Amino acid sequence: MPSKSMPSKSILRPSRRSLIKGAGAATLATTIPTGWAIAQAKPLKLGLMLPYSGTYAKLGENITLAVELLIAEKGGKLGGREVQIVKLDDEAKPELGPQNADRLVKRDGVDAIIGTVHSGVQMGIHKVVRESGTLCIIPNAGANAVTRALCAKNVFRASFSNWQPAYGMGVALAKKGVKKVAWMTWDYAAGNEAGEGFRQGLETGGGKVVQELKLPFPQTNFQPLLAQIPSLDVDAVAAFFAGGGAVQFVKEYKAAGLKPVLTGSGFLTDGTLEAIGAAAEGMETGLHYGDGLDNPKNIAFRKAFKDRTQREADVYAVQGYDSAQLLAIGLEAVKGNVEDEAGLYKAMRSAKIDSPRGPVSISKSQEVVHNIYVRRVEKGLNKVIGIAVEALADPGTGCKL
Ligand code: PHB
Numbered sequence: 001m002p003s004k005s006m007p008s009k010s011i012l013r014p015s016r017r018s019l020i021k022g023a024g025a026a027t028l029a030t031t032i033p034t035g036w037a038i039a040q041a042k043p044l045k046l047g048l049m050l051p052y053s054g055t056y057a058k059l060g061e062n063i064t065l066a067v068e069l070l071i072a073e074k075g076g077k078l079g080g081r082e083v084q085i086v087k088l089d090d091e092a093k094p095e096l097g098p099q100n101a102d103r104l105v106k107r108d109g110v111d112a113i114i115g116t117v118h119s120g121v122q123m124g125i126h127k128v129v130r131e132s133g134t135l136c137i138i139p140n141a142g143a144n145a146v147t148r149a150l151c152a153k154n155v156f157r158a159s160f161s162n163w164q165p166a167y168g169m170g171v172a173l174a175k176k177g178v179k180k181v182a183w184m185t186w187d188y189a190a191g192n193e194a195g196e197g198f199r200q201g202l203e204t205g206g207g208k209v210v211q212e213l214k215l216p217f218p219q220t221n222f223q224p225l226l227a228q229i230p231s232l233d234v235d236a237v238a239a240f241f242a243g244g245g246a247v248q249f250v251k252e253y254k255a256a257g258l259k260p261v262l263t264g265s266g267f268l269t270d271g272t273l274e275a276i277g278a279a280a281e282g283m284e285t286g287l288h289y290g291d292g293l294d295n296p297k298n299i300a301f302r303k304a305f306k307d308r309t310q311r312e313a314d315v316y317a318v319q320g321y322d323s324a325q326l327l328a329i330g331l332e333a334v335k336g337n338v339e340d341e342a343g344l345y346k347a348m349r350s351a352k353i354d355s356p357r358g359p360v361s362i363s364k365s366q367e368v369v370h371n372i373y374v375r376r377v378e379k380g381l382n383k384v385i386g387i388a389v390e391a392l393a394d395p396g397t398g399c400k401l
Contacts, residue, residue, distance in 0.1 A: 043082040044336065046327075047104035049115030049125060050139075052089040055218040055244040056117045058271060060089075063139045063320030065309045067114060070324035073304070078324075079331025086110060090121050092218070094188075097124020105132045111338045112137070114323050117316075119143035119162065119189035120217075129154060135330075135338065139323040140316060144193045147367035149398035154341070156348055156366045158323040160288055161394040162193035163200075165265045166240065168372025168388035169286025170201020173236065173263065179207050182232050182260070184225060184239040187214035191240040194265050198238055210234060220248050226256050234260045242267035247275040254279035266290075266375055266382065271314035273380050283377045288368075289315040289357040290375040290384035298356035318356045322368075325353050365396030 048067065050060035064087065071083050086108050090100050097116075101124055104110045112135040116122055122141035129136040129152070136155045138146065142162030146155055173181070183198060185191025191214070199209045211232050213225040229237060237260045241249045246268050253262050262268075266287025269280050291302075291312075301321060305313040326348055333347030334340040353360040353368075361369045372389045375382040 043084040044078060044112070044331070044338065045108065045110045046083055046085050047108060047110035047113040047115065048085055048087045049090050049100060049104055049113055049121075050087070051092040051117050051121075052087070054092050056092045056242065057244075059117045059140060059243050059316045062271065062311065062314060062316040063114075063117070063323070065311070066305060066313070066317040066320030067139075067324040069305060069308055070321050070328065072308070074328060078328045079334060079336035081331070081336035088115075090116050090118070092116075092118040092121060094118065094120030094124060097121040098127055099124075101125040101128035105129070105134050110134065112327060114139050114320075114327070116141050118217075119193075122146060123189075126150060126152070126155065133341075135327075135344070137323045137326055139319045141190070142193065143189050144394070147363075147365040147394060147399060148396055151365045151396070151399035151401055153345055153366075153401055156326060156362065158326050158353075158360075158368060159319040160370075161367055162190050163197035163394055164370075164392055165197075165267075165287050165372055166194035166238075167197035167201040168392060169238065169263065169265060169374070170198040170207070171204055172201075172286055172374045172386070172388040173238070174202050174205025174207050177205065178202070178235050180210050180234045181207060181236045181238050182211040182213060182229065182234045183209050184213045184237055184241075184264075186217035186219075186241060186245070188217045190242075191217075194240045198264070209238075218245055220245050222249055222252050226252060226258065229256075229258050229260060232260075236261045236263055239264040239268060243271070247272045250276050250283070251279050266315065266373075269375070269377055269382055271316055273377060273382070274312075280377045281379075284374060284385070285382070286372050286374055286388050287315060287382070288370045288372055289318050289382075290373045291381040292383050293356065293358060293373075295356070295358060297354050301356040313356070315357075322353050322355050322357075322360065325355070326351055326362075329353070359391070361391075363393045363396055364401065365394065365399035366401070367394045367396060369393040 052060050114137050117140040119141045122143045138157040140159045183195045266285040302313045329351045330344045330348040334343040373384045374386045376385045
């Protein structure tokens with residue numbers, strides 16, 4: 001994966017210019033395309049701003065591979081236009097977010113951005129696209145604000161809000177009668193907002209988060225925090241970690257032989273099971289996806305993803321695929337004319353995405369509405385064992401669109 005922004009060769013197609021050049025001089029006056037016809041002949045430039053290095057690298061890769069899969073399934077075109085991808089490694093570094101997004105918008109002149117994974121980096125993208133009006137589809141980062149008080153008509157999320165999966169898992173544990181829980185996380189928006197959602201969910205059944213244990217992102221010095229757990233007298237430890245950090249965390253938690261059951265947002269065990277191995281067996285987590293979801297779309301998607309990439313699909317691949325599906329729905333409605341903002345956003349707002357995760361619609365704050373499942377790790381797969389909350393919408397507090 002590239003470290004600088006560059007066009008991806010994998011889906012670059014010959015330009016349409018050769019067709020125009022082939023027109024005979026006598027017919028030029030009547031056939032030369034003008035205005036929108038010329039714009040349409042140009043490939044649509046799609047910026048992928050994602051982490052291709054660091055603890056979230058695999059997340060960025062799987063999102064990318066799934067976006068490319070959807071575009072390939074559509075014959076390389078969305079809304080009748082060739083798609084040219086420009087990739088930028090954001091390194092999951094919030095401090096670089098604004099300048100990286102600015103580079104895609106101003107230097108590369110992208111028509112749309114699919115990005116990113118890290119909530120802090122998302123806030124940088126958000127600042128830039130709110131100013132420029134560039135269409136942005138979020139394929140992972142859950143930062144609550146972007147579909148709440150800071151919502152914008154050109155920003156849609158195809159993944160989740162940080163509140164959603166953790167709230168769902170809190171509700172599921174509350175229904176089981178779990179009372180005292182410690183929340184453990186990286187200390188940044190994703191983990192803290194998930195912690196708040198989890199607390200709210202758990203309190204629906206009278207449970208309490210009695211302690212929060214945190215370390216800076218992306219540190220993995222878990223031992224001093226794990227050492228505090230025995231004295232907390234909790235029934236469960238719920239956690240937010242993801243990617244490479246989650247692999248190490250689950251392994252160390254299990255190796256420590258701690259009594260409280262380990263649970264949390266499903267990112268702990270999604271895309272990580274091969275690397276964690278046997279230590280994850282039996283873990284129950286909450287998320288908007290599960291490997292074995294028995295719907296035709298999921299079965300077809302997992303096969304197509306595996307055939308094309310030799311990788312197992314995970315929640316990140318699903319979110320990348322759905323981001324591209326949402327873009328396709330918008331572009332098809334306006335026949336590739338991204339300038340037709342009213343038509344584009346109207347179609348996207350009313351989209352019903354046929355997602356591998358099950359039914360997905362878009363809320364008024366342009367956030368996905370979807371089921372939160374309870375999954376149990378069985379034989380290296382996140383098997384769905386129930387629905388924690390059906391068609392869960394983020395509250396969208398403070399969003400006026
Ligand atoms: C986030 O930073 O919003 C984030 C990152 C990785 C995840 C989930 C959320 O798996």
